[in-house]
Amino acid sequence: xxxxxxxxxxxxxxxxxxxxxxxxxxxxxxxxxxxxxxxxxxxxxxxxxxxxxxxxxxxxxxxxxxxxxxxxxxxxxxxxxxxxxxxxxxxxxxxxxxxxxxxxxxxxxxxxxxxxxxxxxxxxxxxxxxxxxxxxxxxxxxxxxxxxxxxxxxxxxxxxxxxxxxxxxxxxxxxxxxxxxxxxxxxxxxxxxxxxxxxxxxxxxxxxxxxxxxxxxxxxxxxxxxxxxxxxxxxxxxxxxxxxxxxxxxxxxxxxxxxxxxxxxxxxxxxxxxxxxxxxxxxxxxxxxxxxx
Numbered sequence: 001x002x003x004x005x006x007x008x009x010x011x012x013x014x015x016x017x018x019x020x021x022x023x024x025x026x027x028x029x030x031x032x033x034x035x036x037x038x039x040x041x042x043x044x045x046x047x048x049x050x051x052x053x054x055x056x057x058x059x060x061x062x063x064x065x066x067x068x069x070x071x072x073x074x075x076x077x078x079x080x081x082x083x084x085x086x087x088x089x090x091x092x093x094x095x096x097x098x099x100x101x102x103x104x105x106x107x108x109x110x111x112x113x114x115x116x117x118x119x120x121x122x123x124x125x126x127x128x129x130x131x132x133x134x135x136x137x138x139x140x141x142x143x144x145x146x147x148x149x150x151x152x153x154x155x156x157x158x159x160x161x162x163x164x165x166x167x168x169x170x171x172x173x174x175x176x177x178x179x180x181x182x183x184x185x186x187x188x189x190x191x192x193x194x195x196x197x198x199x200x201x202x203x204x205x206x207x208x209x210x211x212x213x214x215x216x217x218x219x220x221x222x223x224x225x226x227x228x229x230x231x232x233x234x235x236x237x238x239x240x241x242x243x244x245x246x247x248x249x250x251x252x253x254x255x256x257x258x259x260x261x262x263x264x265x266x267x268x269x270x271x272x273x274x275x276x277x278x279x280x281x282x283x284x285x286x287x288x289x290x291x292x293x
Contacts, residue, residue: 094120095210100130100153101145101172106195110143110172113199114206127151131159138165141190141209143202146173146180154180157187166216168209172197219292226289232274240267244280245287 097114101107102125111121122139124130127148142160144153153171160167171184174195181192190212191205233241236257243253250268254261277283 094118095141095206096120096122096139097141097143097206097210098122098124098130098133098139099143100124100127100148101143102126102148103145106145110202113202116199117203117206119206127153127156130156134160134163134167138163138167140168140213141206142167142169143206144169144171146171146175146177152180154183154187157184157189161187165220166213168213170205170209222289223292226286229275229286230290233271237267237271237274240264241271241275241283241287244268244271245284247280 095118097119099107099110099114099121101110101123104125107123107125111123114121124133125148130142130144144156146153157169160169168190169184169188170190171181171192172195173180173192184192190209193201193205230238230241239257240253243256248256250261250264254264257264271277271283275283275286277286
């Protein structure tokens with residue numbers, strides 16, 4: 001799956017870590033050291049994403065700089081604009097993103113960044129919570145930590161793929177793993193981000209996920225509406241419809257269906273009336289929507 005790398009920015013908007021050290025998980029608990037302990041080493045924080053805390057000197061003055069309000073507002077507009085043009089009903093709703101991370105402080109920090117972009121966020125901490133909610137609701141995007149305790153979130157992908165509607169997933173991990181990244185992308189993940197993630201990269205992935213989810217739902221709604229309209233046709237009318245959208249003239253259709261040209265004209269008129277079509281172009285567009293193209 002190709003990922004559009006052109007949208008970036010907002011890295012100085014806000015820190016993803018608030019008042020505590022973030023640690024890199026080398027793997028599931030118990031896999032850290034040779035003595036069986038779960039060893040963790042402090043992460044190095046690139047760019048402007050640094051843990052906030054008590055510090056002095058120049059570094060302390062940099063950490064106390066005010067937020068870049070213009071960058072936050074730009075990010076908010078980017079998310080809003082990405083979801084427009086999908087129908088009036090969808091425009092009324094803010095993007096819904098579920099953050100699933102067993103580290104409560106990191107989950108809260110991710111939620112704060114997303115809320116600056118006018119995103120409706122819900123936080124969960126266990127895989128069972130995610131699966132239970134998916135039985136009843138559909139988010140626009142799921143931000144999913146690779147390791148949820150001792151469970152690998154890649155094992156949740158089959159259950160997510162079985163959902164009746166498309167649910168885009170963006171993976172997060174404190175440890176870069178090529179094999180896990182490849183497997184996640186093969187299963188349709190939008191992106192695989194490494195913690196600590198810059199706010200701009202996070203919002204970029206969410207924008208693409210929301211746009212893809214709403215585009216899928218719009219196409220599904222159009223497909224359902226088109227098939228419902230075609231269901232009003234009789235079997236013979238549907239046969240005539242199939243031939244008309246292929247651009248065949250009445251005489252040719254009559255030969256292929258084994259009937260008279262006059263009968264084809266009658267069926268064709270009924271098709272146009274039942275489908276409220278003004279031209280063959282309208283029929284072709286309806287056929288495309290029914291096929292989902």
